[in-house]
Amino acid sequence: MAELADLKTLATQVRRDIVRMVHGCQSGHPGGSLGCVEFMVALYGKVMHYDAANFDMDGKNEDLFFLSNGHISPVWYSVLARNGFFPVSELSTFRKLNTRLQGHPTTHEGLPGVRVASGSLGQGLSVALGAAQAKKLNNDKSIVFSLHGDGELQEGQIWEAAMYGAAHKVDNIISTVDVNGQQIDGSTDQVLPMGNLRAKFEAFGWEVLEMNGNDMNEVVNTLLKAKTMTGKGKPILILMQTIMGNGVDFMMHTHKWHGIAPNDEQLQKALEQLQETSDY
């Protein structure tokens, strides 16, 4: 298990990976990826139990993770590579022809670490609940994690799944929502205000935690706390406040970097803010 300082160092390197990957193919989604770096680094570095070297689809007796908001694939790919699922050098192929690192994650090319395709929003919570149910049938005590965007909660399927998860006491799942308040057409409050998310999920019957998703210490502690709350009859939801574009000053606090790539000059400006340890 990595120490906090190591996780923070890795987080900075992951941010470098994200902007370089997106720059390399001149497409992709840097904003949400940068905001979820601490979560993803903590999850794979400190929270989940898994066997990266021997990835298999069933993942029996391993913790599983599902990325429902598949457009933030850059942060996931970087963290998967840097935790041994596939060579870090492969990050340079992101979104390029014949790559396993498709624009949105897929099982189709057999990339280790990915168990379902995502990108069309709203589907991942259902898949995660299904995997959690299968674990119960298999008497497998490990845990299923998922990540969702806040804008994604506008999809109706999320609430079908939320209803099911509580009604059927799927208590081996920890789902996190990236509350960055941004979506493509503007802020979530401008596009379609979602009101009190804590109250909504609590009303559906979920145990709700909150954390600052850009504070590594808080992310690690909250995820570990959530693990201790599993197995008690309720699914667990973490509302994770993040800043979109976090770590690159000109990408922060705006939806403008949701889905565009930096040019050469912007890349240099971004990299100057991020200490390199091991670029691919």
Add this chain to the structure above:
Amino acid sequence: METLSEPNTINKAAMKTYSFTEKKDTRSGFGAGLLELGRTNPDVVALCADLTGSLKMDAFAKEFPDRFFQTGIAEANMIGMAAGMTIGGKIPFTGTFANFATGRVYDQIRQSVAYSGKNVKICASHAGLTLGEDGATHQILEDIGMMRMLPHMTVICPADYNQTKAATLAIARHHGPVYLRFGRPSWPVFTDPNEEFIIGKAQVMTEGSDVTIIATGHLVWKALQAAEMLSGNGITAEVINMATIKPFDGSTVLKSVMKTRCVVTAEEHQQNGGLGDAVAQFLANNFPSPIEMVAVNDSFGESGTPDQLLVKYGLDAPDIMQKAKKVLDRKTSQR
């Protein structure tokens, strides 16, 4: 139509005929197959969106409550959960009406099941016009088209109770996404209850040399009736039961059409995207031949009894017979 050909007494005498002693709904064949799977394969699980009785899944649900998942009226979540349950080795069978099993959840099937290569069996009842009185909102006539467009999706539409049960057992042995289509009405049971279902293998039901009739689902029975009527006119029809629409059994079709050189297709579905389309595409690429389609022609259905609807929308045995005569005329005029 006596000008078409002289009565062929040899073929007529040799033509296999089918009869039935009972009528059963194909959905009950699914229910019986699922129950048997419950008893023989511990990995099989079932999910249903509030239609357990209609899908005949109640026996499974009662005997295997731990492996039955009631999702409520939430089909999108059901499909997604089924995809998730394959991770960990389960073989999920989802059950709802064909409309809600396909059109309502197309994107969930596309991304979470088909593109992800998940071993989910999407089982759909009340397909086609023979759903009857509920009307067009529920009478999906586009589902075969939607499902066969998805890469690597297997599409199966059995002809009767026995074949639906056999197909249910067969798809559990096959690894990969499957769409299994069946229906509501009581229907003649005429296939061999002991015959194993082989995915991708069409059955030649009657041998004939004048016209090939390729049918799927409920209309296989109608095609056999039409073949008997044609036989009375001295026309021998080769009836093929195309229970698997995808993967397409091109070799059986080709062998038959090289002999008969004309085809009628019959299905309880739109012309667009259905079995007829699949046959036409195959023949256009391999052995261009006159083809007539018995199918719904760019229209929605309506309320009525199954029999009334098949007559009104031109899907009955006499319609198949008329199309056979028409395609024989076209074949003759080509010469």
